[in-house]
Amino acid sequence: MFSHAETDPVIDKDEARELEADLRIRLLQHQYRRLQQAEQTLLIVVAGIDGAGKGSAINLLNTWMDPRHVHTLAFGKLNKREAMRPAMWRYWNSLPPKGQTGIVFGSWYGALLAEAQRKHPDTEKMAQYARIINRFEAMLAAEGVQVVKLWFHLSREAHKERTERLLQNPETAWRVSRADLKAQKRFHRLRRAGEIAITQTLRPHAPWYIIPSANDDTRAIHTADAVLQALEQPPATRIVADTPLPVQCLPAPERRAAPPERIGxxxxxxxxxxxxxxxxxxxxxxxxxxxxxxxxxxxxxxxxxxxxxxxxxxxxxxxxxxxxxxxxxxxxxxxxxxxxxxxxxxxxxxxxxxxxxxxxxxxxxxxxxxxxxxxxxxxxxxxxxxxxxxxxxxxxxxxxxxxxxxxxxxxxxxxxxxxxxxxxxxxxxxxxxxxxxxxxxxxxxxxxxxxxxxxxxxxxxxxxxxxxxxxxxxxxxxxxxxxxxxxxxxxxxxxxxxxxxxxxx
Amino acid sequence: MFSHAETDPVIDKDEARELEADLRIRLLQHQYRRLQQAEQTLLIVVAGIDGAGKGSAINLLNTWMDPRHVHTLAFGKLNKREAMRPAMWRYWNSLPPKGQTGIVFGSWYGALLAEAQRKHPDTEKMAQYARIINRFEAMLAAEGVQVVKLWFHLSREAHKERTERLLQNPETAWRVSRADLKAQKRFHRLRRAGEIAITQTLRPHAPWYIIPSANDDTRAIHTADAVLQALEQPPATRIVADTPLPVQCLPAPERRAAPPERIGxxxxxxxxxxxxxxxxxxxxxxxxxxxxxxxxxxxxxxxxxxxxxxxxxxxxxxxxxxxxxxxxxxxxxxxxxxxxxxxxxxxxxxxxxxxxxxxxxxxxxxxxxxxxxxxxxxxxxxxxxxxxxxxxxxxxxxxxxxxxxxxxxxxxxxxxxxxxxxxxxxxxxxxxxxxxxxxxxxxxxxxxxxxxxxxxxxxxxxxxxxxxxxxxxxxxxxxxxxxxxxxxxxxxxxxxxxxxxxxxx
Missing domain, CATH: 3.40.50.300 (P-loop containing nucleotide triphosphate hydrolases)
Structure with missing residues (x-):
């Protein structure tokens, strides 16, 4: 799954400039078309190895598209209002309207990825999380919210090299977070978690794109290209409904308009x-x-x-x-x-x-x-x-x-x-x-x-x-x-x- | 100002029933008319002596009107989101749409009332708070938000008697709060604060009603009557603009389309x-x-x-x-x-x-x-x-x-x-x-x-x-x-x- 991304491919500078010019025009064209039609919301889920440059890629997307209609939806620790509601509430609450684009950091994949990163992950739990995600994304797709998911990836060696390079320069050292440093040590677990999450939630209406991230130009071009592919698609017409919730339906209650007794x-x-x-x-x-x-x-x-x-x-x-x-x-x-x-x-x-x-x-x-x-x-x-x-x-x-x-x-x-x-x-x-x-x-x-x-x-x-x-x-x-x-x-x-x-x- | 309310008037039971029947029909009529016209929001500001039965009166209003279109807006301690914004943000944020009614507990009078309750209130501060309130309410009125303000009042003796009566009965003791008990001791200061607030913010487009509150029926009838009077009014056409903010206007900046220099x-x-x-x-x-x-x-x-x-x-x-x-x-x-x-x-x-x-x-x-x-x-x-x-x-x-x-x-x-x-x-x-x-x-x-x-x-x-x-x-x-x-x-x-x-x- 990650074999191509882990070759850490590099796009030639000149080629990148050429691709960029073309991508930017088409991104804008499709963004404006979507705005005019106002038929679909696009949600871009951002995930991947910490320290693969997710933030930079998204920043760039904001520059290439018209940022007035791109909303960054970043979710961190639960605040008090969120903690009192079901887990999905925060995502529902900040859903952009049709025509617009949302970029989701800290998405509904958090629980699945956390479980999948454990030393001994609980298979049944992971399957349950995946079902919840799949039902959610199928419902969104059917309701005009298109979800595309980006997994930012690179080889462990490239990750190490990138982190060290950023740390050495005082102007870029602040970009390296604790999570990025931890990612070096836990690289194989993160990688496995990605594999599990992608395998269990890959759907025609909610595809995953793996973004090779060792090289800045390559990452940028792949990110823009994935988003463009998503924007070019017409609204999904045939959604594969996912396994419904295993619900215990009760017999329909009996209907009677007149009560058994009257009362003074x-x-x-x-x-x-x-x-x-x-x-x-x-x-x-x-x-x-x-x-x-x-x-x-x-x-x-x-x-x-x-x-x-x-x-x-x-x-x-x-x-x-x-x-x-x-x-x-x-x-x-x-x-x-x-x-x-x-x-x-x-x-x-x-x-x-x-x-x-x-x-x-x-x-x-x-x-x-x-x-x-x-x-x-x-x-x-x-x-x-x-x-x-x-x-x-x-x-x-x-x-x-x-x-x-x-x-x-x-x-x-x-x-x-x-x-x-x-x-x-x-x-x-x-x-x-x-x-x-x-x-x-x-x-x-x-x-x-x-x-x-x-x-x-x-x-x-x-x-x-x-x-x-x-x-x-x-x-x-x-x-x-x-x-x-x-x-x-x-x-x-x-x-x-x-x-x-x-x-x- | 409070002399009538402090006689603790009592409406006769039978008379109250009769008045109630009439008030309820007219409240509903006007509420539905307002909903259909959708020209004005009604905000009812609730204030007065703690322990005067504000909560009960409002509860009753909810029963007499169609509660589906009456929103209770209760503001207590600032939460984190509110603390980061200007003081008025919480009120703006929960403003009902035109046609609907909001009942405001913990309103924008809090600061003025708190200052006016101090042993030695700062006159200039109070005047400033009052100006802010008056500008706010004039702006609301001009924009189709009608504000009426209810001050629940009773004599100190009746207050004492009411509190003791509620405390004696275990079924009603929970209704008495610490603020209610404190109100006995600080009665005169509360009373003075009310006088100051009412005097400084009484406006034709944002009237105060003093609600005699010693007797449950009397309080109920007066509350409903005040709200009815407000509902019967057509949208205000002539708002007395309040003292505008003393703003230091700068000279308008010079407009020039061509910059003094060009740049490579x-x-x-x-x-x-x-x-x-x-x-x-x-x-x-x-x-x-x-x-x-x-x-x-x-x-x-x-x-x-x-x-x-x-x-x-x-x-x-x-x-x-x-x-x-x-x-x-x-x-x-x-x-x-x-x-x-x-x-x-x-x-x-x-x-x-x-x-x-x-x-x-x-x-x-x-x-x-x-x-x-x-x-x-x-x-x-x-x-x-x-x-x-x-x-x-x-x-x-x-x-x-x-x-x-x-x-x-x-x-x-x-x-x-x-x-x-x-x-x-x-x-x-x-x-x-x-x-x-x-x-x-x-x-x-x-x-x-x-x-x-x-x-x-x-x-x-x-x-x-x-x-x-x-x-x-x-x-x-x-x-x-x-x-x-x-x-x-x-x-x-x-x-x-x-x-x-x-x-x-």
Whole structure:
């Protein structure tokens, strides 16, 4: 794999100048074309032997391309905000929009490379990390984020020689880091780690390029050439989906609109106060201050999502939650993968994020209204299960409520909204239009319940024709979940990608 | 001022129920109207005596309004990211979009209230804090962010009684904080601080409401009523501009397109390398790791902004800067005050933010193309001076470059772009169109140079007909500024608003 790079090839000076002139024009041409089309984000993952000159190569790329549209995304030690979220959060959070280019230092390969560098690496762990990476990159590719990966390499002798040369000159000595010096000693392990990482994550839609790095011109030309190859490619049309997350799907919960019993106002109010008190209490527990909660509300129009949410928030300190009403994504959000806007709203520890409609829009409204192609919404089930598994593995509880309302009860509520002074604002033409697609929505929600009710994040189907019973059921579920957080074990069997605490790698 | 509130008025239960029913309907009506119109953001500033039940009142507001569109913005101790930016950054950063409501705990009144609570408050300091607040709120009002301020108040006796009552009941004892207990002892000072703050910052466009808080119903009704009054108001049309920042304007720098001398290629390259080396060196200084740099580039199309930026970034570690190309704001950005998108991009310590075009768009393109009314772009000069003063007071250096190119040289460059294979992408129809408005742009830029070349952030006018000389001048200015950072004193005479490090207040 590295045999060519380890011959430390040297490009002739004159030839390099000629190649450079040509490469620069084409890099700019394709960069501007991409900007105009705004169909794809390009992410360049930077990895390789420490001290191979990764930084210089990327600096150069910034000079050859228009740097106003190239973003360097450098990730080091986790900061506090990052440490409270799933490992992938930091990458999602800084994803450039379509048309632009990001260069990633300290990427999601950190955990895999760290394990692969150990004296006795754990094969199963490495395979798991690789699967997580492969699923992530396949999802990105399908969503218009192209990933190319550069491995900067040279022979051990050339590495030694380069480090010594830099150290000798006081003007360049600062360029040599401790990691570079360590790389000499651990060269064979780094090399093996590279081999493992490349072998396990090489995909047609996310290729690796090995960049011979002993010679400055050679490294520059190869880097620019790899990026140019990536830029020249049209958006990937056939993504090889990677092994999906081995999810334990539960049987779809039973749907019933009418609750088994009705309940009087007095009993309702007493019970409401009871569950609100338990929620308030549980929120103040020590255990919860180190985890977080995500609540998802889905259901037909007028199923009672808003009312249920208000009964929960009444029990909470206003500083402890955020409510995210979800409607069609705006242009800003559409320039990223559809899960992006939800990743950005994940709560820190001790907080609750409440989603009034959610990422399930992709398999509900987008499916029914044909805003997404069948291939797109069909792959979403796996993507969503994977997303929620990452939340759970991070200690974030995910509670999903499907509020089941009957067609007759919905009609009654629409009519009530038409006449009530403070409900009329809630009713729009869309609501009536959606009602005509009742069966299509029913089918879509049924598939959703079947494909995404998982062991780690099950759906709660709430009979919603009676608002009081529905609210009590939901409050009970929230209270119980919060109270169980103490002994709560991440339910998913696949460990999260190890959070990286090392320096840039 | 507090005499009514200190009678601790009590609203009759039945009357309260009746008022509540009416208030809730109208709150919701106006909330939805505001959402539909999306013309104004409402910010509710929460202040008052600790232990007056501010939290409960706001909780209730969340129940009475649709909480999906009400955001609680609670600010406590500064975190690391906030500590590196000007004091107002945290508030800018979390500003809700138009149509929505934000409730602010721990607001920009913290510093003023803290000073006013001291045994011997510094009158001049308080006046300065009040001026900063007043300028900020006037600017917000002019930009469609309505601010209303609630002061929760009760008599000292009622405060004592309320605290003791809560403490006695184990179910409510947790509601009493240390600040609440301290408030008993320091009641008179808190009261005086409130008086000072209210007197100095009461404005027609940013009113204070005093909320009698001894009785739960009374507090609830008054809170809802104050918010309703605010919601009922149409967007403010006549804002009383507050005392502008006392800025030392420098004489507008002289504009000359042709540099005094031309320079050969060899000399240019040697000098370029020299200044790049000095910049690289200065960036690694200890002093710079505790400050940051903002570079602003303005100038006619083809003046050479991009080329100059590339010569700077070539000297920098790619991880140490961000380039922000600025064009027309998108819908997401238009739903906030125009400075918002720039506040969000302020660099942390040790970093450089490079703006290729900037907030000066308001007084250049928006003025010339009539995208802003005369009143709007005229007030922008003060707003911009104020913004930059806050940056400087925070230790962020602001370097502004106006690249002056002649009309003839611009034409030559346009033609060159038409024919060059890797420049043709840079030329658009807009460029030709803007050229027809040469004189209008010239007038606008002249006013800009006269009104915003300040002692704390002067404009550098760069003769740009010769690209080499222009780049060298710019690099020299950047290097000199970075090197002088060591002894750099915040140049502006008005101190920044004191950064708040206390708990929620």
């Amino acid at each position: 106002k007095d009993v309702y109010e007493a019970q409401l106060a009871h569950w609100q008190g338990r929620i308030a209490q549980a929120m103040r527990s020590r255990a919860f201050s180190e985890r977080s909660l995500v609540l998802v509300f889905e259901g037909q129009d007028a199923a009672g999502k808003g009312g249920a949410i208000r009964r929960i928030t009444a029990a909470l300190d206003v500083r402890s939650f955020d409510i995210h009403p979800v409607s069609a994504p705006n242009a800003y959000e559409r320039s990223r993968p559809y899960l992006w806007r939800f990743w950005r709203k994940l709560p820190p520890h001790g907080k609750i994020a409440i989603f009034d409609r959610s990422w399930y829009g992709r398999v509900l409204v987008e499916r029914v209204e044909r805003l997404a192609t069948p291939a797109t919404w069909q792959r979403a089930y796996d993507e969503i299960n994977d997303f929620e598994a990452q939340l759970c593995a991070n200690g974030t509880q995910v509670l999903k409520f499907w509020l089941e309302v009957s067609k007759a009860e919905q009609l009654r509520r629409f009519k009530e909204r038409e006449t009530s002074p403070f409900k009329s604002f809630k009713l729009t033409q869309d609501d009536w239009r959606n009602r005509t697609k009742w069966n299509a929505y029913r089918n879509a929600s049924q598939s959703m319940l079947e494909r995404t009710s998982t062991h780690h994040a099950p759906w709660h189907c709430i009979p919603a024709d009676d608002k009081r019973m529905a609210r009590l059921k939901i409050l009970e579920a929230v209270a119980t979940a919060l109270e169980s957080a103490d002994g709560h074990e991440p339910a998913h069997q696949e460990p999260p990608i190890q959070k990286q605490t090392s320096e840039f790698s | 290629k060899d000399v240019y390259e040697a000098q370029l390398a020299h200044w790049q080396g000095r910049i690289a060196q200065a960036m690694r200084s200890r002093a710079f790791s505790e400050r940051s740099l903002v570079l602003v580039f303005e100038g006619q199309d083809a003046a050479g902004k991009g080329g100059a930026i590339r010569r700077i970034t070539a000297a920098l570690d790619v991880r140490s800067f961000d380039i922000h190309p600025v064009s027309a704001p998108n819908a997401y950005e238009r739903s906030r005050p125009y400075l918002w998108r720039f506040w969000r991009k302020l660099p942390p310590h040790g970093k450089i933010a490079i703006f290729d075009r900037s907030w000066y768009g308001r007084v250049l393109v928006e003025r010339v193309e009539r995208l802003a009314t005369p009143a709007t772009w005229q007030r922008a000069y003060d707003e911009i001076n104020d913004f930059e003063a806050q940056l400087c007071a925070n230790g962020t250096q602001v370097l502004k470059f106006w690249l002056e190119v002649s009309k003839a040289e611009q034409l030559r460059r346009f033609k060159e772009r038409e024919t060059s294979p890797f420049k043709s992408f840079k030329l658009t129809q807009d460029d030709w169109r803007n050229r027809t408005k040469w004189n209008a742009y010239r007038n606008a830029s002249q006013s800009m140079l006269e009104r915003t070349s300040t002692h704390h952030a002067p404009w550098h006018c760069i003769p740009a007909d010769d690209k080499r000389m222009a780049r060298l001048k710019i690099l020299e200015a950047v290097a000199t500024a970075l090197e002088s950072a060591d002894g750099h004193e915040p140049a502006h005479q008005e101190p920044p608003i004191q950064k708040q490090t206390s708990e929620f207040s």
